[in-house]
Amino acid sequence: MELISISLCLIVRNEEELIARCLDSVSDIMDEIIIVDTGSTDHTKEIVSRYTNHIYDFKWINDFAAARNFSFRHATMDYILWLDADDYLLEKDRQALLKLKSTLHTDYDSVMMDYVLSRDAHGNAQFFTRRNRLVKRSKGFQWVNPVHEVLIVEGNRLATSIEITHGPKPEDKDPARNLTILEEAIKKDQGNMSLRHHFYYSNELMDNGRLDEAIESYISFLRRDVENHEDHLAACGHLAHCYRTKGNRRQELQSLFKSFEYDLPRADYCCRIALWYEEHEQYEKAIFWYETALTREMPADHYGLMNKICWTWAPHVQLTLCYGKLGQLEEAYRHNEKALAYLPGDANLQQNKKQLEEALHAKKDNEPERPNENDSIDGERGEQMDR
Structure with missing residues (x-):
């Protein structure tokens, strides 16, 4: 050829x-x-x-x-x-x-x-x-x-x-540049803002820290007809991020569930819902949503922003933590092994493996011992699932 x-x-x-x-x-x-x-x-x-x-x-x-x-x-x-x-x-x-x-x-x-x-x-x-x-x-x-x-x-x-x-520049470009261009384009729309302009205008408000305006803009965008469902999905996620940043956790969760109106549940949204329950110490519900994330297949024809770790190792890492909190050490160990298959050199997972093996050995010897919760999986991993 x-x-x-x-x-x-x-x-x-x-x-x-x-x-x-x-x-x-x-x-x-x-x-x-x-x-x-x-x-x-x-x-x-x-x-x-x-x-x-x-x-x-x-x-x-x-x-x-x-x-x-x-x-x-x-x-x-x-x-x-x-x-x-x-x-x-x-x-x-x-x-x-x-x-x-x-x-x-x-x-x-x-x-x-x-x-x-x-x-x-x-x-x-x-x-x-x-x-x-x-x-x-x-x-x-x-x-x-x-x-x-x-x-x-x-x-x-x-x-x-x-x-x-x-690979972005070491220093950020003018954060208001895109917002200024969009505002000029919206003026040309003469009040008939296109869906695409509306969506990206909301994003620029968020990225420039104007969260109250961004929330209002996302809400009005989501009330409009769906032209590109990927944009509506992303708007739900961005709206949830705005609410999370402002400390309005209940509306954060509601925004994440709203994403199901526009597509079947995706692993990244399932993980963010699971993280919400995990952070509220509702571990059974968190486990349900992390397990659900593991059943989802990544859509082949998507064009939106995807968080790939939610389709691979992240649910296993968080399930290790959640099952550990509940004292279900066999399940915690099983998911830690699954995570290690993706990240074989990860020091946190290797340390967690060692602690779980020690705890399981002690349990077999009728000396129940739970791993130190503070030393299990790096809790900051959950933050990688936001947005």
Whole structure:
């Protein structure tokens, strides 16, 4: 099979700290690199000139979709791969992309890849979502929305396990930038705020610490018709986070249960419900929801943000703790072993294994002993399930 050709398209601005890492991870796989600079004042353009001479200036007009469409118009290869400057590929994903390049059938119009926003202490994907990352140039797919832009894709799609890793800058960008752009877009809506703008406006209010406004905005969003159920699901989770931050735990729980209106129970929401009961020392209920999380299969066609640890090791870790609290040491040990299968080198789990084995041995000798609750599983793991 003939290899496809790929154009890499990036929009950049003042990315001198990270752009080389991004390009080093993919440049040898690409047939063409298109860089669109929206106003860099650092050494970004000098750095990217080492990789390509296809560098174009684009006057910034507070519209990410416009800049991305401009970059796509300069691509000339069979397919377009788009990245941000703070994205990169690990070696395993580089090899997977090389293989894909030599095996992809041109009947596919788009290739989906996982976008990993964070990893656990062992390097496994934690928070991730899916994106249409590699698209057929001849289809002329377009970006829409000035911020939190989306590529409108139709046709035959291929889902892969290739991961694009996000590695943000050491210093945060202006936290109010996206909020300002959205407020401008909403003004253009003339009171008819689109569902997408409404959802992301709520998110930006939350991220900027305006929690009361965010809560009001999420509530009004959830009253609207469902256009993309992933957004309504996420709104429930974000609303729960706002209530949790404000100390309104009852409404936090109600918001998590509301997610069931938009899809079958997902493991990440089940774990957050379980954590609520665990934190309120209602261990039987917590066990029910952690056990339920273990029965759920991750939907194959999702596009929303997922917390992968809730589909793998996290329920087992918390079940170890909950069963330990109830003195059910055999069950605690069983789930600790399940967690160790995912995280074999985890020091907390190894220590917990040792303590449980000692306690179980003592129990067999008719000397019942419960493990020290304060030394069992790291209680802060539960915080990784919020949002």
